[in-house]
Amino acid sequence: MQRTNWLWAAPVLLLWLATPLLAAEVRETLLPNGLRILSKEIHTSPAVTVQVWYGVGSREETSGKTGIAHQLEHLMFKGTRARPVQFGQLYNALGADANAFTSFDQTAYYATAGSDKLDALLQLEADRMTGAVIDGASLKSEKTVVLSELDGKRNNPRSVLNERVLARAFSRHPYHYTPIGERKDVEALGVAEVRDFYRAHYGPNNATLIVVGDFDTDKLLSKVRRYFGTLKPIANLKADRPPIEPTQTGEQRVELRQPGRVPALQVLYHTPAANSPDVAAIDVLDTILTSGRSSRLFKSLIETGLAAAAGGSQSTQIDPGWYSFSITPRKDPDTVLAALDAELARVRTEGVTAEELARAREQVRVSLLLGKDSIEAQANLLGSFQTTYGDYRKLDTYLAQLQRVDSKDIQRVLETYFRPTNRTVGVFIPSEATAAAPSAPEKAESFASGQPVNYDTLSRYLPTLGKSSRIREPRPxxxxxxxxxxxxxxxxxxxxxxxxxxxxxxxxxxxxxxxxxxxxxxxxxxxxxxxxxxxxxxxxxxxxxxxxxxxxxxxxxxxxxxxxxxxxxxxxxxxxxxxxxxxxxxxxxxxxxxxxxxxxxxxxxxxxxxxxxxxxxxxxxxxxxxxxxxxxxxxxxxxxxxxxxxxxxxxxxxxxxxxxxxxxxxxxxxxxxxxxxxGDWRSDTPPGTLEAAAVPPVARREAVVMPGKSEAQVIVGGIGLTRTDPDYYTALVMNDILGGNTLSSRLGVRVRDQLGLTYGIYSRYSPGFLAGPFTISLQTSPTGVEPALAAVGAELERFRTTGPTQAELDRSRRSLIDRFPLTLTDNAGVANLLLEESLYNLGRDYPSTYVRTLENIRPADVRRVAERLLPIKQFTTVVVSPNAAAVAKPAAAAP
CATH class of the missing domain: 3.30.830.10 (Metalloenzyme, LuxS/M16 peptidase-like)
Known part of the structure; x- marks a missing residue:
């Protein structure tokens, strides 16, 4: 599903993945309509990632119109003139891992799939670059999803504190607002303004297409020209220049009091824009201060018992950004802040040792190389540098700057930026919880079963697909x-x-x-x-x-x-x-x-x-x-x-x-x-044993009231199955159809897309040596709990009765088979597969067995397993809500 990817910490993490060879290995192509293409061939696995990064984020928004870039990102999945279907369903049918995020400076869409799906991924991204349909019905349903996302983030006091610290630190610049926007602004967004924003910012001359993975570059460029080359550029593309943030001249404070258990301390300093040479020095300082057990803050705050955790990150942006310490104090926050200041003063006065600098540089070097076997990480890095720094080649410049950072540079950036007059201090102080007043339930709609995805119709909008890539069988x-x-x-x-x-x-x-x-x-x-x-x-x-x-x-x-x-x-x-x-x-x-x-x-x-x-x-x-x-x-x-x-x-x-x-x-x-x-390690202790007590087959419902939160959390489910159960593969297919993907599953289509009751709903199994649970989980408004439960119950009952259609089964099998190779694109993924094969005695031919088994599953098999594993009248339901009325079991609750 779409999600906001808060890049407050991510840019610095992406920076560590840079490599002096990465930029040199990239081929850059510019089409006449302004589309920039960055491509890099990596042939270690039959997979490819396709990403489109647009030069627009919340930076282009104004007061009263916040959240529009993020709302548009959601609507980009709702369909186009040529493909009036949910794009999440198309990506799922391709077996692609697809998503999107909106940040302060950019919006990005990405999908990773088998390399045989490259042509299809390009067609879908080209289609929605200029062909998205933005209408009242789509906006209405997706707006409730965004509001659920917004309220869900406010369940976390640290997120609320972060939001308020940022708002205090930036008084004029749009970085004042987080990309998800203000609730009142999101509620007020109209179709015309979202459509206008789309036309003003989405087009080839404001986009970078990034393709990394297993392909031939010349053939790739031929496809790109075919699908993107005819798209018209944005007329009169404006280079929006936000208001300049005035220099801060005194420390600012934010205090948050609301129900909670653990205090928090956030200290934000203004830092320079991405193209400043000081960015590299601040990143090295961050590594020395916060990275690992040998870091300065581990010794001064954690080992001393002043804090349970202490981290930091630089948020590098097009315009001057910020560095933020995030600390979980175990003592009075002012005492912890004083200890932080003392440590910064020591470094400012004494500098850092040659050993600390060498360690930081080596951590950077190794991080660069460890990221090279991930095609997604490399594409993310290119997109981040191109849209934030203005040129992906500045990867090499950045790394050279890192290698030149010395102790005097560290002292200089501390003196320049890490001053009390240049910071905003935020403190979260947990308060006593008070019961929320019951609210009247929303008027119930008809929550009868919705229609499943019509895959016969969907297939008309899918690009032509070739044969699925062969799944390799690693033989150690x-x-x-x-x-x-x-x-x-x-x-x-x-x-x-x-x-x-x-x-x-x-x-x-x-x-x-x-x-x-x-x-x-x-x-x-x-x-x-x-x-x-x-x-x-x-x-x-x-x-x-x-x-x-x-x-x-x-x-x-x-x-x-x-x-x-x-x-x-x-x-x-x-x-x-x-x-x-x-x-x-x-x-x-x-x-x-x-x-x-x-x-x-x-x-x-x-x-x-x-x-x-x-x-x-x-x-x-x-x-x-x-x-x-x-x-x-x-x-x-x-x-x-x-x-x-x-x-x-x-x-x-x-x-x-x-x-x-x-x-x-x-x-x-x-x-x-x-x-x-x-080899000489010996142990004569007997092996551990796992013995499971019988689970009584009865319905249970438990309620927990958590005052001070915004959204309710709901889990419904029961006993699942073991990893070696013969029905494991059929349950895998059943779960994929039922709730495995919130944008393409039955539950997602009904509860999220049609009813707009949640940001995301998922079902999953957790098999092991013992039978882990089958769960359906979602977040919703307190007044949406019972409608959501009713809709879930109706969908489960219908699935138990009718099972999947043949088209659903065919789509799910192909999607699961096509997704399997994506787990084997790096060393860690292969190691996990080998471990699973050994752990459950699956055999080294497990990838082939997986494919053959899925191909032999029939609709009747899924119906039988649904009868066995979806006894909804015996399911356990848990509701956690800020509203006591929302957790009380009504007379006709379902399930």
Missing amino acids: VEATLPNGIRLQVLTNRSAPTVTVLGRFLAGSAFDPPGRTGTASFVAALLDEGTRTRTGEELARLIEDQGIQLGFQARRENAVFEGAALSEDLDLLLTLSADMLRNPSFPDKELERVRGQFLTGLASALDNPATVAQRTFYSTLYPAGHPFHELVSEESLKAITRAELIAFQQRYYRPQDLILTVVGDVDPEQVIARIKALF
Whole structure:
């Protein structure tokens, strides 16, 4: 679905992906009508990404007319004169991963699909560049969706604080408003003004077409000329120049008080426009201050217990932008602010060390190379530089500037921009919740079943499709060590990088009773110190080389994933072995992480979506089931160091380790090195077992009131299936048709497009060794809860009764088959596939098995599985709402 991509942090992240070769490898073409084409061939996988970036965002809006660029982005999916259908349905039928975002300076549309779909993707983007239909019906239905999106963001106090800080920091410039706009402006938007905005800003001479992936450039350009070359340019294209923001001369403060659990501190400084050479120095400063355990703020704020989290980012824009610190204080916010000022003063006075500069530069260098195997990341980078900096070639300029940054530059930008008189300080102070007054429910419409997507009609508007791309079957070199460790190593020479993925049967399902959170606690502490290295020493070794390494406890499994340059694989494996085999769980770090977990839990409990999910799990699964008990403040406080050590020794067994390595490596050398590091690891503990208590087949409804929020969160569902269930593939198809994509599924078409009750509605299965849940989730207004539930219930009942049409089934099968190769476009995706094959004994021919199985599914198979897995009269319903009236179960609630 369309979404606003808040690029407040994204530009600096995109900058780190630059490479001195990237700009040189790009071919630039300019058509007579002004369309700029940036193309780059990458033939490592049969996939291609097509993106169109328009030089328009909220920067071109004026007071009273905010949100128009974002509203137009939504309407660009509603159909064209030549294709009067939802474009999300067309992209889904192509098996494409498609979306869009609106930012301050640009609006972008992107789709990634198999390279055989390149022609189709180009036709669709050319069609809606000038042919979009913007009418009253589309605007009316999509406006409610945008308002739901807006209200959903205001469920988060940090988003509200961010919005108010930005509004205070910019008094005249349009950066005063976030791209989603003001509610009153969105409500007042009319068809004529949106249509005029479209005609004024959408056209070839205000767009950049970016194509990266598996194609032949000459053939590509021939297609582009055919589809885009006849489009007329915008007449009298205006280069809008917003009002200049006056220089700030004194510190400004914003205080937000509303219901919540965790305070927040935001400190925003005005910074220069994209083309200033100071941008690179500020980015290096940001890395030194906030990146990793060895960063300045980690030591001065987090290790001291002043804050649970501290980050920062530069938002680089066409006009002067901003740098913003985002801190979760554990002490009084003014005390934390004073500590931040003290650290900035130290750097301003003393500068930074040569070691810090070298580490920052290496982190940049490695980040550049690690991003090279993602075609989407490279296209995003080109689009960002072309639309923000005015020239994609400034990638190389930027990198050269980074390499020249020295300590004096760091001191200079601190003195120039990071002054109290140049900042706006925002503080969120949680207040006591007060019950919201009940509101009258909206007048009920007829929520009978809507019509499914007519794929026979839809097919008339699809470009001609060729045969689906063949799904490759990665065949790694495999070995099993005498201690039971299973190894799989695959060579990929496309970039000098490597990904390491490991798994243990040590997830949260194994948490001891009353000690929920133990598995996550253990995973978080593995890199905080070993018997031979302190946490700080580990961090320095990792960060000095730009290595990425993280540990996470999931529901059933604990995983660790690392990424590095191939030249640093030995160090990555050596440190991973030390952390896994010799963790020391130091008391000081244990208590620091405990504090962070407690703060994180409090923050999660302030999020309606998280509260709904937690309530759903504890309601659906009975006591005694591994998924019933949830992490709590009491359990986190009760967990002892001895219990963490016991859990790690009990469940981190070499017999359960599957270790996958994918990248620019020699398999035999990697296997030999892993044998040397892990081969003598022994464990005589018995294997963990997962036992599921029976789930009673009864309907349940739970309600949670969260005053101070704007939107309600709803989850409906029941028990799903295991990953090895024979019905898994049929359920995959059923879910895709029912709710897998909010723009093309039955639930999305009915609840989002036709009724306008939600920004997004999704259904999903969560299979594992145990049967995870089947869920349908959405956000809606408090008064929209019952209409949405009624519509969902009607759609489920109809699906159980009639099943899919043959056209729906054909579309879904092809879409799922065509999407599969997109998961294999980088090292991490291939590593995950290999792990899944080993974990569930799927076989190395699983990609082919996947295709054959889907091709053999018939409508009757889907109806049978729907009867089994969609017993709606036994489903659990959870409603989290700010309105007590909205969560009360009405007499005729559905389901």
